[in-house]
Amino acid sequence: xxxxxxxxxxxxxxxxxxxxxxxxxxxxxxxxxxxxxxxxxxxxxxxxxxxxxxxxxxxxxxxxxxxxxxxxxxxxxxxxxxxxxxxxxxxxxxxxxxxxxxxxxxxxxxxxxxxxxxxxxxxxxxxxxxxxxxxxxxxxxxxxxxxxxxxxxxxxxxxxxxxxxxxxxxxxxxxxxxxxxxxxxxxxxxxxxxxxxxxxxxxxxxxxxxxxxxxxxxxxxxxxxxxxxxxxxxxxxxxxxxxxxxxxxxxxxxxxxxxxxxxxxxxxxxxxxxxxxxxxxxxxxxxxxxxxxxxxxxxxxx
Numbered sequence: 001x002x003x004x005x006x007x008x009x010x011x012x013x014x015x016x017x018x019x020x021x022x023x024x025x026x027x028x029x030x031x032x033x034x035x036x037x038x039x040x041x042x043x044x045x046x047x048x049x050x051x052x053x054x055x056x057x058x059x060x061x062x063x064x065x066x067x068x069x070x071x072x073x074x075x076x077x078x079x080x081x082x083x084x085x086x087x088x089x090x091x092x093x094x095x096x097x098x099x100x101x102x103x104x105x106x107x108x109x110x111x112x113x114x115x116x117x118x119x120x121x122x123x124x125x126x127x128x129x130x131x132x133x134x135x136x137x138x139x140x141x142x143x144x145x146x147x148x149x150x151x152x153x154x155x156x157x158x159x160x161x162x163x164x165x166x167x168x169x170x171x172x173x174x175x176x177x178x179x180x181x182x183x184x185x186x187x188x189x190x191x192x193x194x195x196x197x198x199x200x201x202x203x204x205x206x207x208x209x210x211x212x213x214x215x216x217x218x219x220x221x222x223x224x225x226x227x228x229x230x231x232x233x234x235x236x237x238x239x240x241x242x243x244x245x246x247x248x249x250x251x252x253x254x255x256x257x258x259x260x261x262x263x264x265x266x267x268x269x270x271x272x273x274x275x276x277x278x279x280x281x282x283x284x285x286x287x288x289x290x291x292x293x294x295x296x297x298x299x300x301x302x
Contacts, residue, residue: 029055042161042265062157070278079120108132123148137300146287153284155273161265167235175205179219244297
């Protein structure tokens, strides 16, 4: 009897000492990250699709594009409306793609996919994502190469839901290396980024009890003497750090009211650009034909 394929395809387990991760063939998503018995991202069952984008890779743009419309070299582009209720294109073009396996080892896996030219996307991009674990945690490296004949802008993001072990969200403190916040309505910008203030200033850490966040933050830069951007979720008994290269100057934070669960998970999404960047141009990376970009982020149990 043929065994049915899970909705996310083959499951790639990588291990180093006590650190273990599972990556999915469909979407190259992060389904699990543990250190010993503790979870540091929200997981979901193998027979489920990723709930609320959990673990997704977001290429060639993260977050939303208003009405799925943008302009490239003077030509109007119309993307498929993958958020139909709101009439937007959301989270790129590879979330439902079967990636092909490249290099694979006990502690790492590389997955590849092509962004093909299609309605709303004019230039092919050869993309890969490398997941690797070691004693310090997880490192994720994205590589994008323009394999078309013309220059094109793009963005990259990821959608992990951080967990401080089994701690309740309301018992956790969130710290962000963000200097600005972007005003949003229905997930789309309503004006320019503003300096963080009040409860949106999380640079020194804020308890999450009573906070409902679905906000885009910018100005994420390394602290003095550091080379990496660092965000952090602290619980009573465990803590977790998300670090990123400076190219990931934006972060979306979401405290869900249901699964993956306000009870224990917070989406902390590293992004190279903010919502609707294909229209604003903010944070976009531009590649000429044959050019390549790579950037990394990671998760470190503390």
